[in-house]
Amino acid sequence: MADLAVFAQSNTAARIRSAASRGTLSHALIFSGASDRVIAARYAAAGYVCTAEGERPCLQCAHCRKVMADIHPDVNYVRDSEHKELSAETVRAMRSDTFIRPNEAERKVYIFEDCSILNVRDQNILLKTIEEGPSYCAFLFCAENSAALLQTIRSRCVEWKLGGTDTVPDSDRADAIELCRLSAKGSAASRAAFTAKLENGKRKRDDLCALFEEARLLFADALLAQYGAEPEDAQVAQGLAKHLTRAKLMRMIELLDSYRRYCGYNVSAGSTLGGFAVEWERILTR
Ligand SMILES: [Zn+2]
Incomplete structure (x- = not known):
């Protein structure tokens, strides 16, 4: 739980906060780079669902606390523990799930912790969802190198490169x-x-x-x-x-x-x- 609080001190976190507080955080993000990708994605997820008046995520409200404890019902991790690559069924189930409105928050977030499990077929199914899914949905992709994702997906996402002193050179x-x-x-x-x-x-x-x-x-x-x-x-x-x-x-x-x-x-x-x-x-x- 402390990892998000530590991450909150970083430059990347400050930039996520700034965008989330202003409502300018894109609905499709790629976190790439050598480290902190999943933490950054969780932090951004908190930014979408946080209900604080001022800066978001606040890491204090009920929504933020649930994200920190990994129990927020509207922050979903897309995983498939039984297969090396995400099965088409898992991706299709996720796509159907996007049409069910969020449980508690204003937004519904899907985190892909490791994009290397997304094969071309998976990504083609996802493409339509990113493009035409309900406006309350947000998609966060984590990949050491964003080349793991198809150009068509990348062009619809905003990429945040991590690992340097700042995300933007x-x-x-x-x-x-x-x-x-x-x-x-x-x-x-x-x-x-x-x-x-x-x-x-x-x-x-x-x-x-x-x-x-x-x-x-x-x-x-x-x-x-x-x-x-x-x-x-x-x-x-x-x-x-x-x-x-x-x-x-x-x-x-x-x-x-x-x-x-x-x-x-x-x-x-x-x-x-x-x-x-x-x-x-x-x-x-x-
Ligand atoms: Zn909050």
């Missing part, structure tokens, strides 16, 4: 902040130079994915700031909130979300960036 974070700053104040030429710099930097699709997701969270913060919420990164979010209309913020959030997904497809980083640059400019100048 400093360079991605700095680029995300720069993207926001240029959205608020930059010229068309400075934005073109920025995407060219990313392209010349030979960014991998995974890096771009992290960059788009980080920027999306900052834009989401800016939108919340316009509605009176206290943003996490006050300087960046308030700069955006001051210079962009609500409609533009919303369109940027959608744009970043779709480009984060494109990174999951087999498209080169260069053409992804090219497409992004055109649409980014269109939103800001229209």
Whole structure:
């Protein structure tokens, strides 16, 4: 039970709390990396079901305590102890279960502690559930390497890489902040130079994915700031909130979300960036 309380001190936990408290935690997450994957997934699960007024998960309320004790009826571990790979029956039973509303909480969470037990057939069954399942469902995948999952699944999930000092490398974070700053104040030429710099930097699709997701969270913060919420990164979010209309913020959030997904497809980083640059400019100048 103490493991979640210890994990709560980490940077990753702070980022999960921030997203969960704002309601911006995606309904499909991959926790990858060398350590703490399942703990991070349980912590996020608590974030979905926690009923605290302030930061979530609080690890104090009845819901959090049940998650910590692994007895929450709406936090399900998808396991199949009898087979090496998850049987099709287990996955189908899980899919049927998603249509039964949560017992106690607002959300229903499914945790896959080890994605290496998911074969291609399992993943194809899961794909539809992730895409079309009830909105109260959340799916958390744990894998040392997210390549254990099909591209089609990965493109529908937000990946959290664990094991470093932070989940987002400093360079991605700095680029995300720069993207926001240029959205608020930059010229068309400075934005073109920025995407060219990313392209010349030979960014991998995974890096771009992290960059788009980080920027999306900052834009989401800016939108919340316009509605009176206290943003996490006050300087960046308030700069955006001051210079962009609500409609533009919303369109940027959608744009970043779709480009984060494109990174999951087999498209080169260069053409992804090219497409992004055109649409980014269109939103800001229209
Ligand atoms: Zn709680």
